[in-house]
Amino acid sequence: MGQKLSFLDRSFWITETKANPKHVGCLQLLEMPEGSDPETYIKALHRDMQSFARASPPFNCRVKAFYIWPIGLQPVKHMHMDYHVQYHQVDVINERPALDDFVARMHETRLDPDKPLWQYHFLYSPGQRLFAIYARVHHLYGDGSTLVRWFQAGYQDAPQPDAFVPLWAVKRLRHRKRRQQFGRLKGYWLATKDAVLSAFDLAAIFIRLLLRLLRINRHYMPVPFTGTKTVLTGQVKPGRAVATFDLDFARIRKLARRTRASANEVLLTAIDIGMHRLLQDHGQLFTQALYTNMPINLRKPGEKTTGNRIAIVPVQLAHAESDPYLRLRQIIYHHRIVKHAAQRARPSAFSNYTIVIQACALVFEWLHISDWVKPIANVLVSNIPGPKRQKYFKDSKLLACYPISTMTPGGGVNVTIMTYNGTANVGLVCCNSKIKSLQPLAEYCREAFDMLEASIDDPTLSIDDIGEHTSELPLSIVSDH
Template sequence: MANSDRLSGLDASFLHLEHDAATHMHVASCMVFEGPPPSHDELVAHVESRLHLVPRYRQRLAFVPYGQGRPVWVDDPHFNTRYHVQHHALPRPGGEEELKQLAGRAFSQQLDRNKPLWELWLVEGLADGRFALLGKTHHALVDGISGVDITTVLFDLTRDPPATPRPDAPWVPRPLPSDAQLLADALLERTTVPGEIARGLRATLRAPRRVVKKVVEDLAAVGSFTLPGVRGAPSSPLNVRIGPHRRFTWDNEDLERVKAIKNALGGTVNDVVLCTVAGGLGRYLRAHGHPTIDLVLRAMIPVSVRADAERGALGNQVAAVWAGLPVGVTEPLERLELVKGEMEGLKESGQAVGARVLTELTGFAPPTVMAQAARLQAHQRFFNLVVTNVPGPQLPLYVLGRRMEAIYPMVPLAQNQALGIAIMSYDGRISFGLNADFDALPDLELLAGQLSEALEELADAAGLPPLDSPRRRRNGRPAAVVAAT
């Protein structure tokens, strides 16, 4: 069996984190399209015509006996596209709230580890004949940043694309390895010098001083990454025991407005977005009577460490940095300056480099050690929430000739993390997808509105003309889900 089929240490860690019914390590999105909806048969055929572009979508996990190695990807001999591409309908005409409720239920369900780790729900019944797709993919399969490239499975750049080239031969699953084979391969790998180590030894012999300097730099970067985690994150109402059920909602904004704020006040689009998140969270906490004076929540922000040559490849090449969110600062300009300084400091600290080094080191940790580390993370509060910001395509995408009008991303919750915020831009819009524990944040819609208010507060500070109202601006979404609300 090829070693390339074995999960990396990072990919396997997402399986260890999913150690009970309350934690689901899949990334997801709710995508809204113009109508009319395709039939289930049409969508199944469309997916089947693209699956050869991502062979991993036909593979499932095989676990090494006695936990003596990380799992491997094997062809699923019982693969059936119809199991993964499901068909659902809202009572017509479906509104925004009904779609959010269905998305929350879909995202609450763990993926079956005995099957390929993805699902796609076709949802009919939206107002004006529109439809939605709910996509779920396990984090062990693909990271959320590279995942933008994997949409070639479904999406086209035009309404009438050229035919997708067919594979030379129909797909035939390879025979499953026996438990004895899985165990033997895992034990053999332990006795083999890893390729990276071998290359490192050769490099050391050629240029020992340069290698030593690089090691010292990497160790310093690791220290800058791990030290904030060692200190721990502050307590907050967002960090409570969570259950298996989720609420999902979103806020959809004008990307050009965000860029105009950036141009007027300085910084980057990411700075404006994180300042908006900090402002919205501060408003939400104060609305619930939680004191925020001097409170700085710690966000875990995934960053891509994937080389350009690796873009489009499956598997995780994503690490993380810790960033402080000054939720206690009510003045928007002051809050933005603090966020800008925080992000500049992270660039200079080398946290991302340290995160990549740790990501690589996980590949050498035995599975039992990885499992214990995952359990340790679950019982220590290293961060308050995850915030992801993924730049998406700034042109329309199509599925079966239907234009995608909006996409709302979802990031999973770790244990004792009741809220995750995923941000993605697409075709001139930027969406904040809010995923929350069902019981811990019963008023998640309030937070969505407060994010919108925090952005408008920045727009006002930037001298931009006001919109009608934050709530009406939030409802200025594509008509796919608004017409019936």
């Protein structure tokens, strides 16, 4: 019997196109054991991984569909391991920009819909102990929280040359729902009650958004489709640009403590400054703030359900301040407005809100009119807690793991951060129809974080002109005007 899918899971299948595949991936850098011959080792590793042909759900499942409507996930009779596990000889392992470009070309193609929706690609260079894995899996299988939990189960705390089981073959326990104490009637009553209360919460969200649109209540979430158009937003087209870089997570946490901020808010500030510098390079000038989409994990603490349980809401970033610290205070203010709004509504209401606004964006994408409307946001930034200790893939040491996400309708840059072993591994991806490389953005974000960190002790530091113009005095709790 096939595994059931939620409406959000199904949406990733229904809306997938050649121009906008809906898989997520990661670029992993690994080091072979001491004394290994690179070519011999990688070929033996490839053969060994292909031998694990009995995959566990959902990695042994293809989508069972009625026309374009996915009914569920159905196990396949035979796994085509030559498709799912491949290896490639490349000349770019030690050249990060070239490796990012190679991964971008693989990331832009769709997974075969007639097979289970995942692949592992082993990349190696002759004579190099460093090698890479580019892994990708369809977003329909799960959100970032689910995929990272599976990822941690498929990697070990110590080298395991003989007893290693890869991610797709790991046995996972199925969580059965507890029966309601008073039977099905109570279950139906609780479900109906939750649906009614969620509908009231959803109506309240849209009423508050209307009040903000009418400028009666400015202290609420941004109104959807009022974002800033840039060269990166608009209709998503074939082709991808990918960049990866690292930040010391201990420095991020220290800076967050000193500024009474969260790690997310510190990272948002660095990315906001970096985005402005990149767009200024392409002649972009702005009279209002950029916006970010913020994923919210709707699971309860300790909940280990699969599939997608997230909401995605826009957050206004900073504007009209040249002091990096004051830009951080603006982002803290706007970020916490949205967090407060999320806490006042049921999780299911925020999930339904996400479905409504994303459905509108998808309709615009289907009609090829995304270039004509304002985007929901300019950048999607998600932060995923990863393993805190060193991990191993069989007997190879995992050095870094850079998540590479899918594109949201309306374009922009998708930034995903995974903390691993004390380091923030950052993956950037965008459509490359107008911007050919994101390597400058990676460098600008690093420089912005360094400047933000230094500005706490040196208030004279300021950002050079980054293309911002304001026609009125900014309304800000940190402004002296």
